[in-house]
Amino acid sequence: MRYWLMKSEPADVSIDDLASFPERSVAWYGVRNYQARNFMRDQMKVGDGVLFYHSNCKVPGIAGIAKVSSVAYPDATQFDKHNKYFDPKATPEQPRWFNVDVQLVQKIEIIPLDELRAHETLANMRTLQRGNRLSITPVDPAEWKYILKNLVSA
């Protein structure tokens, strides 16, 4: 069982959007970075823990707890000419991009980025490192436990 932090722009898919979707689940489409793709394709298993993170918004931070609800499968948007994530080099026979499904477990009171930075225990979190832009990062089990125990309130 692994743990992940996954960034979403709330203007695109927010925690409230996720809560309103059927099964409170969403296909994590649109990842066009190989490292992030490889995490989904090669490492994610059903049941893995996910910190749902709001990025590029007024109060960036962790907005909910979720879980991986499907292993990776080809991202449908790569084949759709009219989609902004269309990739002309991808074919159904040779897909380039994959996504898992992510299901909401619990919306929480947002844990702002500032707050995360204030905790020494979390200093090494990948997503807090300077210059990090990766939209999916592994979370250390100790960091996951610390966050759930000390920072989460519903």
Added chain:
DNA sequence: GCCAACGTTGGC
């Protein structure tokens, strides 16, 4: 909306 950081592209 600015801009630092970083990933990708493509000419050579």
Added chain:
DNA sequence: GCCAACGTTGGC
């Protein structure tokens, strides 16, 4: 296979 140019991310 190098690397300059360009595009994107995401906090501020």
